[in-house]
Amino acid sequence: MAEIKPILVACCGNPLAGDDAFGHLVAMRLLRDPPPGCEILDLATNPASLLDHLEGRRVLIIVDAAEPGHGEAGELFECDWRDPNRPAFINQSDLSTHGLSITQQLELAQSLGVLPEVVRIIAMTITSAQVYAKSDAKVLEQSAAASRRVAELAGWLA
Amino acid sequence: MSDSNRPEQARTIRVGALARVEGEGALHLAMRDGKVDLVKLEIYEPPRFFEAFLRGRDFREVPDITARICGICPVAYQMSACHALEKAMSIANDVDPAIRTLRNLLYCGEWIESHVLHIFMLHLPDFLGYESAISMAADHAPTVKRALRLKKLGNAIVAAVAGRCVHPINVCVGGFYSPLSEQAAAGLLPETRACLDEMCDLTLFLAQKLQYPDFERDYEFVALCPDNEYPMNQGRIKSSRGLNIDQQEFGEAIEERHVEHSTALHAVIKGRGSYMVGPLSRLNLNADKLHQRAAELLPKVCKAVGKELPWRNNFLSLPARAIETVHSLALAADILAAYKKPARSFVPVTPRAGAGAHGTEAPRGICWHRYSTGPTGAIESARIIPPTAQNQMTIEEDLWKMAEQVKSLSDDQACHRCEHLIRNYDPCISCSVHFLKFDRRWK
Numbered sequence: 056m057a058e059i060k061p062i063l064v065a066c067c068g069n070p071l072a073g074d075d076a077f078g079h080l081v082a083m084r085l086l087r088d089p090p091p092g093c094e095i096l097d098l099a100t101n102p103a104s105l106l107d108h109l110e111g112r113r114v115l116i117i118v119d120a121a122e123p124g125h126g127e128a129g130e131l132f133e134c135d136w137r138d139p140n141r142p143a144f145i146n147q148s149d150l151s152t153h154g155l156s157i158t159q160q161l162e163l164a165q166s167l168g169v170l171p172e173v174v175r176i177i178a179m180t181i182t183s184a185q186v187y188a189k190s191d192a193k194v195l196e197q198s199a200a201a202s203r204r205v206a207e208l209a210g211w212l213a
Numbered sequence: 214m215s216d217s218n219r220p221e222q223a224r225t226i227r228v229g230a231l232a233r234v235e236g237e238g239a240l241h242l243a244m245r246d247g248k249v250d251l252v253k254l255e256i257y258e259p260p261r262f263f264e265a266f267l268r269g270r271d272f273r274e275v276p277d278i279t280a281r282i283c284g285i286c287p288v289a290y291q292m293s294a295c296h297a298l299e300k301a302m303s304i305a306n307d308v309d310p311a312i313r314t315l316r317n318l319l320y321c322g323e324w325i326e327s328h329v330l331h332i333f334m335l336h337l338p339d340f341l342g343y344e345s346a347i348s349m350a351a352d353h354a355p356t357v358k359r360a361l362r363l364k365k366l367g368n369a370i371v372a373a374v375a376g377r378c379v380h381p382i383n384v385c386v387g388g389f390y391s392p393l394s395e396q397a398a399a400g401l402l403p404e405t406r407a408c409l410d411e412m413c414d415l416t417l418f419l420a421q422k423l424q425y426p427d428f429e430r431d432y433e434f435v436a437l438c439p440d441n442e443y444p445m446n447q448g449r450i451k452s453s454r455g456l457n458i459d460q461q462e463f464g465e466a467i468e469e470r471h472v473e474h475s476t477a478l479h480a481v482i483k484g485r486g487s488y489m490v491g492p493l494s495r496l497n498l499n500a501d502k503l504h505q506r507a508a509e510l511l512p513k514v515c516k517a518v519g520k521e522l523p524w525r526n527n528f529l530s531l532p533a534r535a536i537e538t539v540h541s542l543a544l545a546a547d548i549l550a551a552y553k554k555p556a557r558s559f560v561p562v563t564p565r566a567g568a569g570a571h572g573t574e575a576p577r578g579i580c581w582h583r584y585s586t587g588p589t590g591a592i593e594s595a596r597i598i599p600p601t602a603q604n605q606m607t608i609e610e611d612l613w614k615m616a617e618q619v620k621s622l623s624d625d626q627a628c629h630r631c632e633h634l635i636r637n638y639d640p641c642i643s644c645s646v647h648f649l650k651f652d653r654r655w656k
Binding site for chain 1 (some may be wrong): 348
């Protein structure tokens, strides 16, 4: 019987870029107290490596910041990657340097037949991703809420 | 994209550039009486603030700062910086052979991940007629999966030697803060050997199954040419037209010119003209120094593409990169198999006033740095010449010829052919599929 790999929780975000640190902060919380059955991946410095971790996974949870203009600033939202009505920002492909963006990696994974059965996105709408800026206090607050939501999802999806 | 001008009509073509590229490319063609009258390639190169804000920094900070110039080839910037500063600090001759070997291993990792990304994700779709690697993957999943495995290994080698695959953190002037452990080296070896066999197979596939457009020009090829090894970190700078200079002299041998239509400088060899750096140049000038595994493949590749070296068709840069990837995997396997932790991982450095210049072979070609330092080791001046900047004029000259060849094609087709040509050079601007603003006017 093929080994069942843990749920992959992939957290994206630059810890040095203001509110973009949201995903990284969630990763730090989850790494201190990982939900059962989860593997936590902090993609802070290498988002283009997500594809390396997908094969054999049934469930992927992505945690990331969303640009201003997608919902109220400071609010969390959640969607399924396969939802045809998913927010437009998820379709952006200009998110990485010299590598495949998160969206491109998911699309490539789909083409290769390795996209997990369940791909859930948890995002927080931020106001600024300015480099060397401090994160807004709301980011810290919502990173705790997002961590709790990841644990909740992991319990349902395991 | 709007319709193009034809001899009888006047119209303008614009292709919207994508924002996700590091640089934007805009190509303007003017046709007069059915002939190419003007070609302008505008590259919006980021301003060289690096050369300015390095001034006053401690020399020890330079490798970490210059690594940020590029996300796909940070190793090249770090290696060139270290070598140049070691000359400035007068310790260049003191660097242990074991440290040099580790530097070569690190470069192998970078060449593997950079070349594989470009060959299979950015360039191969052009040859197979796909919009992108994503659409290509649906029909060529096994090939793409093998490529991803190779790229993962390249990243793993860089991370193991230099601490991180993006903007490495273990590189310092004099060597490395911490040496690769023997256990880590042993752990990488099996996958390296397996990937070597895969890449040999893939190289033959690329040579035998792809159609390479006929496009030859008489380039001046420029590359490092060490005596006893394929160029990565060391060597005099030589060319196919007799250039043979020490590293220190390169900055004086070339001239960088501002051109009105582009923020990218055009580099020329003084008294001559444009030149090419990159895999084709390296291979043409150093094929006799390839690792045996790559050297054994080369005749089969030449037979398959129908051309013996020297190759003057830059569409053959794809098989050239593939051969270099085989070389890198084979060299990495040798280094890992014989690896013993060095007695010291870096040479101590005493800050001093000095100056030094050095170029190493980034995946895209010679990346050359020059620094001068004050008595405390603070940077007083910096000059950085990236490979993509050196190729700008050559790319434009290629496009002159290509513009003539594609004049009867539709604007969509012509734009695609021009983008494909530019991707031969693997410039940073080709990270996206459609980066080109295409503007062709007929008079």
